[in-house]
Amino acid sequence: MKLISKPIHLLALVLLMSSSSCQDKYPNLDDGLYAEFVTNKGNMIAKLEFEKVPVTVANFVALAEGNHPMVKDEYKGKKYFDSLTFHRVMDQFMIQGGDPTGTGSGDPGYRFEDEFHPDLRHSKPGILSMANGGASTNGSQFFITEVPYPSLDAYDQQGNLKDCDNPRVSCHAVFGELVVGLEIQDSISNVATGPGNRPIEPVIIEHVNIIRKGSAAKNFNAPKVFEEELPKIREKQEAIREEARLKAEEEQKAIDAKNAEAALTQKPILDGYLSKASTLASGLKVHYITKGTGAKPKTGDNVTVNYEGYFTDGRLFDSNVQAVEERHGKFNQQKIERQMYSPMPMQISPDARMIAGFKEAAASLKVGDKAFFYMPSHLAYGEQGAPPLIAPNSDIIFILEMVAITE
Template sequence: MSRTLQILTLCLLVTVTSCKEEYPDLEDGLYAEIVTSKDTMVAKLFYKKVPVTVANFVALAEGNHPMVSEEFKGKPFYDSLTFHRVMDKFMIQGGDHTATGSGNPGYKFTADFDPSLKHDKGGILSMANGGGINTNGSQFFITEVPYPSLDAYDAEGNLKPCDQPRVSCHSVFGELVKGIEVQDSISNVKVGARNKPLENVYITKVNIIRKGSDAKSFNAAKTFEEQLPVVEEEFAKIKEDARLKAEEEQRIREEKTAEASKALKPILDEYNSKTTTLASGLKKYVITEGTGAKVKEGDKAMISYEGYFTDGRLFDSNDQSVAEKYGMFDQRRLDANMYGPTEMPIRKDAQMIAGFKEAIASMKVGERAFFYIPSHLAYGERGRGGIKPNTDLTFILEMTGIAE
């Protein structure tokens, strides 16, 4: 074979090899090939829905992120890191160069969210954070099962108060399309303290795959720099709108409270004028006589209660209609089935204020009664929460039954 023919043959082989398409069954889009010591996973990245979060991940993977610390510049960030936190039936977490869960790439950023992206299945790729929308860095996790409590939006499509304590808001930015069984194999490894694998599970390399002209034109570093200020501005507006909404809701609550309190005050005063004072100082007036059995020590009474200050202001009630009337309705309380009669033990050592324990122990099923509880039988000189020290309280209680 002549040298010319050899060169032509070599060039043809190089051309054919370079044209070989990786993962030919994948549709056009942006993908992350996560090569691990267990095997390989491939995730589709939602770069059109959450461009900033995807750009952050891609720029870190390709080593051109504009905000990383000097030690990480020009280096593929995820290569040779580990999955440092693994929880079976939950998720696997990686992306921390310290493998402790406290490391970061030298910056924190505000993630973007899309309400259509949810933690609703296994294989969801999402950002780990330190609490709040602006504490994201390099750490990510992949779910094994649905975990809706991690969503940034609630069931009604409203953004949750992400900057409040114990509120989880994580940005979904991808989904496994290959290797879900790899995620499962990693989640099943044996772990020690803080859910760290006893034997390291490595992220050997993260390769970004661009299929189609649109994905190939996605410039991660440029997108991150240009779009991050837009996202920050959007969330600043959302936060300000939420503040104004909260102020308006508070104003409405105060108006409702004032109106309802003004109407109730004469009724409470009338009840108080009809009370009988017991030896302890507790005052009682029966509004509706009970027709059922009187409770005894050890019973569990079902109690509907309304707690008022002496000026008629409500401070707590498990009656939904009363809470609504005073502008104190709480949707979370309703969701937790905490409106309606509450089971309360008739015991001398029950964890309740002395006056309340004595009050319910004096009742029988079907009875509705007014009680005036002087401060020494309530929260006394210390007070509690919104109840100031040395505050007298009043209650309207109804015993609806005795639990079995």
């Protein structure tokens, strides 16, 4: 017995070292559940949101570890992602993998419902999300973003769930984000590609290893979670949707209250400008707040402008100036992410896709000019308005600043 006890002990030690080596490889990771993508271009690690979207994460983890209860027989007991490729690569967009056929049409033998969470968005590089062919067609394919891509979000800026059943609406379930290896994602995004955005030289996912840090992650039983929680997705999504709706309502009330408070100060200023304004032939009223000394753009020139849009009672409805929106309680983090708090590009042209009053106002300015413009409804959004923001037949006000003429 003693002759075999040592080999058994050594075998146990080797197995222990093998299973824990990946855990020890990244000692600086916080508690959580992670996926390590070992590729022929380098390694990436994604933190998985198993508490917010447990079914989607359980699906990915069970596939990676080879114990998914619903895969086709040919994949049972196999680590599904190992030796697959990133079969679709698009610079300034994303890299896509998880298809055993490498064609974009392969699947693991099942589909499952969408599981969205309003906190999880395609708001930065490195977002890990489910690829799909429409509503609730999730399987094994996933993608990792290279840049923010909010059009893929299931929720709009107000926290409302989009019409994801509409085939023309893109909704993808975010379930993690890269915490290590963004530069690897970037390098993969930039490989040479051929037809169908397929890399000319294969980008191989050699292994996907699951790393568990902390008791919650270690107790996450992916096959069990997938089977038990899958039937509850629809009910949970309804609860999340209602919670998001109520939260959005409360946030909007707070915004409206702060905007109304700021309007008490803003309206006398706007009224003062209006009292000094000249009326142009079109009906547009203008008062120069600051006179610039720069050149006046010609028709066809591309320019950048700062703008503040107000209702006649002094409430702000939109601006690309962060300080202005903050003052009126309308600061929007997504505008930061989309770089929308910066001078807006436009072309000085009667054919520009803007309201008539804005086009006329911008065309009248020199670089450095900052002016108040009162726009009667026929120069603004007219009888149609711009629901739900601008009511029909509404006069509006813009303060415009001509920043630069660009090439």
